[in-house]
Amino acid sequence: MYNINNRVMYRFLIVMTISSTIGLQAWRTLFNNFAVEITGLEGVHIGVIQSVREIPGFLALLVVFILLLIREHRLSALSILCLGLGVALTGLFPSYIGLIGTTLLMSFGFHYYETTNQSLTLQYFDKNTSPYVFGKQRSYSSAANIGVGVLIYLLEPFLSYLWLYLSIGGLIIVSALWGFSQDPSARDTVPQRKKMIFRKRYGLFYFLTFMAGARRQIFIAFSVFLMVKNFGFSVKEITLLFVINNIINYFLSPYIGKCIIRFGERKVLSLEYFSLIFIFIAYATVQSRLIIALLYILDHIFFNFAIAIRTYFQIIGDPQDIAPSMAVGFTINHIAAVVLPAIGGILWMTDYRIPFIAAAVMSLISLVAVQMIPTHKVK
Numbered sequence: 567m568y569n570i571n572n573r574v575m576y577r578f579l580i581v582m583t584i585s586s587t588i589g590l591q592a593w594r595t596l597f598n599n600f601a602v603e604i605t606g607l608e609g610v611h612i613g614v615i616q617s618v619r620e621i622p623g624f625l626a627l628l629v630v631f632i633l634l635l636i637r638e639h640r641l642s643a644l645s646i647l648c649l650g651l652g653v654a655l656t657g658l659f660p661s662y663i664g665l666i667g668t669t670l671l672m673s674f675g676f677h678y679y680e681t682t683n684q685s686l687t688l689q690y691f692d693k694n695t696s697p698y699v700f701g702k703q704r705s706y707s708s709a710a711n712i713g714v715g716v717l718i719y720l721l722e723p724f725l726s727y728l729w730l731y732l733s734i735g736g737l738i739i740v741s742a743l744w745g746f747s748q749d750p751s752a753r754d755t756v757p758q759r760k761k762m763i764f765r766k767r768y769g770l771f772y773f774l775t776f777m778a779g780a781r782r783q784i785f786i787a788f789s790v791f792l793m794v795k796n797f798g799f800s801v802k803e804i805t806l807l808f809v810i811n812n813i814i815n816y817f818l819s820p821y822i823g824k825c826i827i828r829f830g831e832r833k834v835l836s837l838e839y840f841s842l843i844f845i846f847i848a849y850a851t852v853q854s855r856l857i858i859a860l861l862y863i864l865d866h867i868f869f870n871f872a873i874a875i876r877t878y879f880q881i882i883g884d885p886q887d888i889a890p891s892m893a894v895g896f897t898i899n900h901i902a903a904v905v906l907p908a909i910g911g912i913l914w915m916t917d918y919r920i921p922f923i924a925a926a927v928m929s930l931i932s933l934v935a936v937q938m939i940p941t942h943k944v945k
Contacts, residue, residue, distance in 0.1 A: 567749065569928040575690045575750035578639065579683060583703045584645050585741040586679050587710040592734045593656070593672055595718055600727050604660045611662050619669050622677040623900030627762065629681050629893040634760045642682040643745030649675025650742055654735025657728035677896065686891040688880045694827055700873040701823025708812040708819065717807070728795060746942040756888035768891060770938055771879045772898055774835075777932045778872050779899035780840065783906045784925040785865055789849065792918065793862065798854045807859055811866040821869050831881070832939040838871035839933035846926035846933060850919035880938055890916050 601607040602613075632641060652672025659668055661902075683703070691699045714734070721730060792798040799807075826834050845861050845868070854860060885890060913920040 578750040587707040626896035645679035647742035650738030657731035697823040697826035701820040704819035708815040756885040763890040780902035842929035851921035
């Protein structure tokens with residue numbers, strides 16, 4: 567049913583995606599404990615490092631110019647190499663400045679791979695296959711998240727932070743070297759423009775990308791904080807929810823891709839935003855721990871629906887614009903990463919409900935906007 571006509575590229579992207587997921591998840595899992603226990607950092611330092619981590623997302627548009635020097639699949643492997651090096655070196659530089667440097671290296675690798683991954687998937691798989699491929703990537707990412715969590719849990723009693731970082735980073739570096747040995751490219755793909763592309767007819771794609779990033783940042787910044795501060799969730803309970811989310815998404819993500827193929831981007835995104843309106847209102851109003859936990863799981867599920875924003879671009883976009891447009895889109899998506907958490911934090915101090923009500927309003931606006939997506943395939 568799904569025309570995965572380039573199995574080499576499919577395998578390449580799956581392996582690179584798993585490596586990217588392992589690197590980011592390992593960094594997230596170990597970072598706070600390492601920063602406090604080994605480096606002795608305070609909250610202000612953590613905040614700066616987390617902000618620094620988003621800088622490469624803003625600079626994803628530079629991918630367009632890097633592609634003047636290196637082929638896109640090579641840049642994917644190079645990005646994974648940078649990610650692996652960033653993780654591996656973290657334990658060797660246990661200082662504030664050291665963490666800023668290794669975090670930047672890790673983050674450039676992660677964000678630039680994500681940009682090239684989106685671009686290559688849309689270039690090499692047609693409109694009736696790319697949603698399924700994106701879904702499979704999300705599925706394998708969920709499995710990798712669980713795997714790296716179990717790995718750290720088993721190794722932590724026996725290895726220091728230094729050797730944990732070196733071991734996991736080394737594994738990613740080996741994967742990157744494998745990636746350099748591959749050539750999954752095809753001669754019949756459309757050459758990509760090597761310059762910045764902004765087109766008026768892509769305006770809806772830009773807008774939906776920004777709104778998706780804004781909504782996601784509110785969820786990341788405040789959902790778990792709400793669960794811990796207002797409902798007293800423990801570390802074990804949050805971890806259990808994390809595992810449940812990834813198990814569900816491992817099985818569900820490919821089906822979300824199939825639904826996009828069958829029902830179209832407009833219907834899938836409409837379902838997402840319609841549901842999110844009520845989810846965010848519920849975040850702001852319910853007082854049940856069980857319901858809050860359920861909302862957290864549902865929000866994770868609906869996050870996967872954002873695949874449809876990328877495949878919508880595949881429908882309306884010039885095939886030559888895919889690489890530069892994915893780079894621009896990734897930058898737009900990260901505009902909210904620095905602005906919204908700070909604004910939301912100020913609003914939280916007035917009333918914790920305000921950020922969630924704002925997210926519900928954003929979801930309503932997005933629901934209206936997606937009605938402009940055509941229900942037929944635009945060539």
